[in-house]
Amino acid sequence: MTTPTSTAPDFPALDPSALDDLAAKLSPGALTTDPDVIDAHSSDEALFCPREGAIALVRAASAEDVQEVMAFASAHRVPVVPQGARSGISGGANASPGAILLNVSKMKDVVAVNEAERLVTVQPGIINQDLKDHLAPFGLSYPPDPGSVALSSIGGNIATNAGGLCCVKYGVTRDYVRSLKVVLADGTITTLGPQTAKGVAGLDMRHLFIGSEGTLGIVVEATLRLVPALPEPFTAIATFPDERSGLQTVADFMAGGGVPSLFEFLDGASLRMLNDYGDFGLDGDAGAMLIMQVDDNPADAEAAMSTFTEVAQRCGALDVAYSDDPSDSAALITARRMIQPAYEKFANAHGGGQLLDDVCLPRTAVPEFCDRLAELRSSSGLEIALVAHAGDGNMHPSVFFDSGDAAETAKAEGVFAEIMRIGLELGGTITGEHGVGFLKRAWLPNELDEGSRRIQLAVKNALDPLGILNPGKMLAEI
Amino acid sequence: MTTPTSTAPDFPALDPSALDDLAAKLSPGALTTDPDVIDAHSSDEALFCPREGAIALVRAASAEDVQEVMAFASAHRVPVVPQGARSGISGGANASPGAILLNVSKMKDVVAVNEAERLVTVQPGIINQDLKDHLAPFGLSYPPDPGSVALSSIGGNIATNAGGLCCVKYGVTRDYVRSLKVVLADGTITTLGPQTAKGVAGLDMRHLFIGSEGTLGIVVEATLRLVPALPEPFTAIATFPDERSGLQTVADFMAGGGVPSLFEFLDGASLRMLNDYGDFGLDGDAGAMLIMQVDDNPADAEAAMSTFTEVAQRCGALDVAYSDDPSDSAALITARRMIQPAYEKFANAHGGGQLLDDVCLPRTAVPEFCDRLAELRSSSGLEIALVAHAGDGNMHPSVFFDSGDAAETAKAEGVFAEIMRIGLELGGTITGEHGVGFLKRAWLPNELDEGSRRIQLAVKNALDPLGILNPGKMLAEI
Secondary structure, three states: OOOOOOOOOOOOOOOHHHHHHHHHHOOOOOEEOOHHHHHHOOOOOOOOOOOOOOOEEEEOOOHHHHHHHHHHHHHHOOOEEEEOOOOOOOOOOOOOOOOEEEEOOOOOOEEEEEOOOOEEEEOOOOEHHHHHHHHHHHOEEOOOOOOOOOOOEHHHHHHHOOOOOOHHHHOOHHHHEEEEEEEOOOOOEEEEOOOOOOOOOOOOHHHHHOOOOOOOOEEEEEEEEOEEOOOOOEEEEEEEOOHHHHHHHHHHHHHOOOOOOEEEEEEHHHHHHHHHHOOOOOOOOOOEEEEEEEOOOHHHHHHHHHHHHHHHHHOOOOEEEEEOOHHHHHHHOHHHHOHHHHHHHHHHHOOEEEEEOOEEOOHHHHHHHHHHHHHHHHHHOOOEEEEEEHHHOEEEEEEEEEOOOHHHHHHHHHHHHHHHHHHHHOOOEOOOOOOOOOOOOOOHHHHOOHHHHHHHHHHHHHHOOOOOEOOOOOOOOO | OOOOOOOOOOOOOOOOHHHHHHHHHOOOOOEEOOHHHHHHOOOOOOOOOOOOOOOEEEEOOOHHHHHHHHHHHHHHOOOEEEEOOOOOOOOOOOOOOOOEEEEOOOOOOEEEEEOOOOEEEEOOOOEHHHHHHHHHHHOEEOOOOOOOOOOOEHHHHHHHOOOOOOHHHHOOHHHHEEEEEEEOOOOOEEEEOOOOOOOOOOOOHHHHHOOOOOOOOEEEEEEEEOEEOOOOOEEEEEEEOOHHHHHHHHHHHHHOOOOOOEEEEEEHHHHHHHHHHOOOOOOOOOOEEEEEEEOOOHHHHHHHHHHHHHHHHHOOOOEEEEEOOHHHHHHHOHHHHOHHHHHHHHHHHOOEEEEEOOEEOOHHHHHHHHHHHHHHHHHHOOOEEEEEEHHHOEEEEEEEEEOOOHHHHHHHHHHHHHHHHHHHHOOOEOOOOOOOOOOOOOOHHHHOOHHHHHHHHHHHHHHOOOOOEOOOOOOOOO
């Protein structure tokens, strides 16, 4: 396939010697123009997104470095692509023509843990799991757990308002951001949001910046709200003859007032790929699987397990098992954790291509969505497998294709788009937690009405009048 | 005292006949220019805020009415003051010169309850308690519970991101807003935010509008996230010889991992006023009181009650009592519910004036804050009483004064301002949940840094280029 070209606005050519002036103002060695190094930092994990044209990489060591880069970028009208761990899958961290890649992954300190206030202040580059590990000895938890928890940074989590598996009970990144230090387009540093539990003084710029994908400014420090250490969960696992019976179990359990801390769904195709990847004790006939966790106190959790068993059996479960032993829990969710390697094995055996989508639906629309996926699988001839955060309607279908076959690749891209169209038709959104980035920018106008598009652009233009912050990405086509 | 004049921008004079044209486009009888009716709708519950100069009142019956008013206001550059129940206490709903008062309190329908998705869609005028009552038969709860729960409307709660007593566990209004229908300055109607549990498609305009106090647009419909019916709480009440011992109890209980669903503090002055108001079985020697609720399952709640008792006694409590009987709980928190009438009795006996403040602090700064209040009481000679949402550091001190005495009134205003100054000095915010409105607009620049002020104004100007939405209020002096 041909990689689409970026529609970033035209920027004036920069006199290369100007970069020397910038380098002199930054931490020693922070700026490089080595083409190989730039190339190695020019993309995240997304497929089909342009990654060409960066002119420099700055590995910022401090907020001051970030300020210098933005002041320089404003003075010379140079585009800037903010980056963290580059673990995203929407191309939001990909290079664009003429851009400085501004990477904050070296800024990864825990600045302070405040046990009395249940707060932690961190630099943006810290990896989510590293933060969790740091907090454990304090008896404190930072709940958000994107699938990329071991790879992705807090700054990136904030930039995309990352979700994860625990959202069904604990919410998303936004729900844990107390205040942000942000560098604006012109290099000004500002603090957004109070350090207090409540606060309504002025427009809430903090929440505007969360999820803005580097288009409004660059987070250089975040103070996050914590909760007491999460209890060890009880885990239940159930297999079903088909998807409908599994999804009915989700609907009935939630309608009964269930409050799971994790509620994952795997479809038949996913189970076949898992069985092909390893022995997880899965019934070869199973057409769907649910994994459900509850982390209430033992009595309530035990009751929830019984209710779940009863509901699942009434809906036709082939098998239900649960455990209150944390080591058993870990074993029970192994299948869920191995789904991406299993997908990769399947993909590698079928031409290597996998496009992972991320639509979020009203929970009640999920059964219809699964039927539509089955139709798509049939009409396209491509394999599609679904894993879902079923408790909150967040669907992650993967489309598999032969990446060496241009026609099949184009077909896979069409299926990927069709999944978004179906998501919108069923009352959902084109992205629940992965973000728009480059990958879905052409689809954003299909989700937003005219007024919403207009005020988003107005806000973007007001905060970044030169259009230098991550151009060609999220809002580029609305 | 002299009421300060508004600094709203100058607007061109409107030909009065133009209002006839507007009236003809609205629901029958929606617009009135009757001076008495306008006057009766020209203020909320705030003191010391201007309320003069409105030219018309529109009681909108529909989103279309709101659109017509805004289209008219944009065409003629007429200021518009959005209003709901006018129960606010910051003057945010007060009239301003030349303004149309746009009241949405007649738009109070429950549009839909979606049990399967745990969502409710409402018009903005519905009273918070009426919504709670409507949801009870469905076994669903909308947690936010501002002190004005029986008076204030959901639209106003969204406009100020209202908090309340349950925030320490359940968060604030923002945490329950799924999507909004909003009318923009030019009359365009737009939907902000998806209906789904997760969603990151574009800039989050929904969160920008929450807490924007009618300065960016007018909410005409809201879809709110619900939770399963909240359990009946266990309630504990403890009295202490002084404030320090009560506040130490708060700190120690929270540090031990406690998760109360309500945690209220009353100081000695409040207790004296309560004892003067009625017999609540309060020890006359008590210098502070805590009321704490836990709504976990009975076993956990019982354990929390024991822990609380132990902590309170160790800190020197005079008396601790608790109950798991909901009717006892209601009796135990009667004193808390009666605090405002008790304040009013005291105020009425001392010249009638009461200024209620609303600073939010880091929880650990509360003891220092109480010491500062004692100093202020002493230096000013004015009575000051404190009730606080102690679990989240939200302080509501009241300053009492003789409203017929200009010098004492001015002194009270000075004390009110000094309380905000102390709040900022201790790392807090000038408003935890009441909003800025007119009352605190001059103080907002003291809280926000230069960058934050600049981008707030940039956003305001981008979305309301004519400056017609609630001028002279929140952002008028930054």
